[in-house]
Amino acid sequence: MATNRLFNKSSLQNSKKESLTLKERLAALGNLPEFFKMVWQTSPRMTISNLFLRIARSATPLAMLYVGKLIIDQVILFSKTPQQHDLTYLWELIALEFALAICSDLLSRAISLLDSLLGDLFSKHTSVQIMEHAATLDLDQFEDSIFYDKLERARQQTVGRTILLSQVMSQLQDLITMGFLAAGLIVFNPWLILLLFVAILPSFLGESYFNDQSYALTRGQTPERRELDYLRFLGASDETAKEIKIFNLSGFVIDRFSLLSDRFYKANKRLAVQRSAWGVFFALLGTAGYYGAYVVIILDAVSGKVTIGELTFLAGSFRQLRTLLEGILTRFTAVSQGAIYLRDFFEFFEIMPKITTADKPIPFPKTIQTGFTFEDVGFRYLNSERWANRHLSFTLFPGEKLALVGENGAGKTTLVKLLARLYDPTEGRILLDGIDLKAYDLADLRMNLGIIFQDYIRYQMSFSQNIAVGNIKEKENESLIKSAAHQSLADQLAEKLPGQYDQMLGKRFSEGVELSGGEWQKVALARAYMKDAQLLILDEPTAALDARAEYEVFQRFSELTHGKSAVLISHRFSTVRMADRILVLEKGELVEIGSHQQLLDKNGRYAELFNLQAMGYR
Numbered sequence: 370m371a372t373n374r375l376f377n378k379s380s381l382q383n384s385k386k387e388s389l390t391l392k393e394r395l396a397a398l399g400n401l402p403e404f405f406k407m408v409w410q411t412s413p414r415m416t417i418s419n420l421f422l423r424i425a426r427s428a429t430p431l432a433m434l435y436v437g438k439l440i441i442d443q444v445i446l447f448s449k450t451p452q453q454h455d456l457t458y459l460w461e462l463i464a465l466e467f468a469l470a471i472c473s474d475l476l477s478r479a480i481s482l483l484d485s486l487l488g489d490l491f492s493k494h495t496s497v498q499i500m501e502h503a504a505t506l507d508l509d510q511f512e513d514s515i516f517y518d519k520l521e522r523a524r525q526q527t528v529g530r531t532i533l534l535s536q537v538m539s540q541l542q543d544l545i546t547m548g549f550l551a552a553g554l555i556v557f558n559p560w561l562i563l564l565l566f567v568a569i570l571p572s573f574l575g576e577s578y579f580n581d582q583s584y585a586l587t588r589g590q591t592p593e594r595r596e597l598d599y600l601r602f603l604g605a606s607d608e609t610a611k612e613i614k615i616f617n618l619s620g621f622v623i624d625r626f627s628l629l630s631d632r633f634y635k636a637n638k639r640l641a642v643q644r645s646a647w648g649v650f651f652a653l654l655g656t657a658g659y660y661g662a663y664v665v666i667i668l669d670a671v672s673g674k675v676t677i678g679e680l681t682f683l684a685g686s687f688r689q690l691r692t693l694l695e696g697i698l699t700r701f702t703a704v705s706q707g708a709i710y711l712r713d714f715f716e717f718f719e720i721m722p723k724i725t726t727a728d729k730p731i732p733f734p735k736t737i738q739t740g741f742t743f744e745d746v747g748f749r750y751l752n753s754e755r756w757a758n759r760h761l762s763f764t765l766f767p768g769e770k771l772a773l774v775g776e777n778g779a780g781k782t783t784l785v786k787l788l789a790r791l792y793d794p795t796e797g798r799i800l801l802d803g804i805d806l807k808a809y810d811l812a813d814l815r816m817n818l819g820i821i822f823q824d825y826i827r828y829q830m831s832f833s834q835n836i837a838v839g840n841i842k843e844k845e846n847e848s849l850i851k852s853a854a855h856q857s858l859a860d861q862l863a864e865k866l867p868g869q870y871d872q873m874l875g876k877r878f879s880e881g882v883e884l885s886g887g888e889w890q891k892v893a894l895a896r897a898y899m900k901d902a903q904l905l906i907l908d909e910p911t912a913a914l915d916a917r918a919e920y921e922v923f924q925r926f927s928e929l930t931h932g933k934s935a936v937l938i939s940h941r942f943s944t945v946r947m948a949d950r951i952l953v954l955e956k957g958e959l960v961e962i963g964s965h966q967q968l969l970d971k972n973g974r975y976a977e978l979f980n981l982q983a984m985g986y987r
């Protein structure tokens with residue numbers, strides 16, 4: 370229901386609000402210089418060659434028409450004086466026209482080759498830029514739907530931008546060609562140019578109007594298009610197939626998909642039909658204009674004001690001019706449309722991360738001295754009224770193993786995200802060795818944290834790459850990968866796989882092997898050991914492991930993390946009790962902190978939770 374409402378409101382209202390005037394379209398062309406700068410950066414050589422070839426190609430239509438005129442006049446001259454037959458000049462003209470035709474053909478082919486190569490390079494260049502910029506942005510920016518829409522538009526329009534590139538180039542070429550042809554026509558009859566504009570202007574305005582409508586519709590539909598993409602993914606993906614079958618959800622997903630698609634179809638169809646009907650009318654006007662001019666030229670020829678050669682030259686120029694002008698005007702709306710979409714693209718690059726490295730960052734300490742101190746830290750997620758963490762004050766000492774305990778939603782994961790500066794506190798401060806965490810180099814900080822979240826990614830990559838992502842710089846370091854696998858017990862698994870460390874994991878690519886939940890977890894856990902991190906954070910690292918594996922993992926964990934700090938989040942008290950201290954969270958606040966024994970003696974919240982779980986085993 371919520372999305373139904375969304376669809377009606379955003380698509381239809383936005384289509385009014387976001388409609389564009391001709392002035393706005395012209396203003397959008399202001400985005401083109403920046404666009405050209407990006408094209409130029411992609412490949413200066415190809416850009417300049419493309420431009421030169423197009424200028425050369427622009428001159429050929431006029432040259433061919435003019436040579437054609439000379440040939441016809443020459444032939445007519447011969448037909449009037451059959452005795453004098455020195456054909457040398459005529460043959461030269463024919464050879465020239467032939468050469469021009471070949472030249473024009475070669476130039477066209479070279480241009481389309483360069484267009485497609487430059488387009489591919491440009492598309493790669495912009496996709497890389499989008500990925501690079503997205504990587505600098507904050508996590509909460511990804512959780513903001515307006516931002517997400519911008520990212521989607523910037524990403525989806527990669528093809529559009531490639532098309533825009535060749536459209537802009539063709540537009541330039543056609544404008545130059547038109548300049549040449551118009552110059553030829555003006556010499557004979559300047560009024561014909563005026564007639565041409567009058568005949569074509571309505572068609573241009575019509576195109577422009579319908580492009581506005583189509584842009585508004587597409588832009589207004591972005592949230593629904595995202596939903597459609599999501600439904601498409603739900604309905605046909607290896608990740609979702611299991612639940613879709615078990616819960617028999619395919620009908621539900623398909624119905625929702627069909628409902629949204631039908632609405633798109635209806636909204637788009639209405640516009641397409643109107644556009645087509647008006648298009649026919651405008652085309653008729655253009656044709657009438659052309660024949661009007663044709664009659665004028667024929668009358669001039671009949672009265673002897675122009676020769677037959679000039680008649681063909683003028684009629685040919687006029688016909689080509691009309692086609693060119695129509696193309697230019699139609700393309701103008703498409704180009705300005707593309708230029709408007711560029712605004713989304715540039716706006717995406719204008720979004721700046723808030724979580725950044727200070728101007729003069731402090732390097733991460735070689736050895737942590739006093740630890741991480743939370744000073745009345747509070748955090749609220751974007752657009753959320755509730756505090757996920759509040760009034761947190763405690764110190765994680767160097768070398769200490771701290772366990773975080775609390776019911777679902779108590780704020781445990783949020784706390785470790787603050788430690789990794791995935792978010793900054795809304796209030797209070799986190800200090801490292803007495804200095805605000807924000808003063809440290811961000812990359813350095815993250816390099817010194819080995820962190821595995823509960824919703825780690827199952828990369829559809831090889832076994833060893835799945836471990837190497839923990840420190841991708843070491844992706845070729847086989848012995849490090851193997852030792853990390855040993856720490857997390859993943860090494861035993863690798864030995865059983867047909868491809869061992871090179872085994873492709875997951876089902877998406879050929880010869881991939883799917884792992885069990887616990888096996889995936891061992892692989893993910895190995896990522897934490899890829900760095901010589903000073904603080905290890907494991908967010909429910911063993912939830913999917915069996916009891917024996919969990920015991921072994923923690924034996925190795927304490928050996929490996931000797932002298933290092935660690936934060937463990939777990940709902941299993943058998944794991945939690947191994948920690949030096951346990952921090953109990955409730956509704957985001959710290960309610961108890963102490964060792965397992967201290968907290969049991971205290972007989973408070975921890976003791977209650979512990980006894981509750983212990984009862985389950987009795």
Ligand SMILES: Nc1ncnc2c1ncn2[C@@H]1O[C@H](COP(=O)(O)OP(=O)(O)OP(=O)(O)O)[C@@H](O)[C@H]1O
Nearest residue numbers: 512750753757775776777778779780781782783784
């Ligand atoms: N990205 C987010 N945007 C908005 N709210 C969030 C986000 N992530 C978590 N929350 C909210 O913040 C609160 C704390 O969530 P958090 O994930 O820290 O809990 P947790 O203690 O780790 O829970 P669990 O044991 O279920 O993993 C919850 O109420 C949750 O709904």
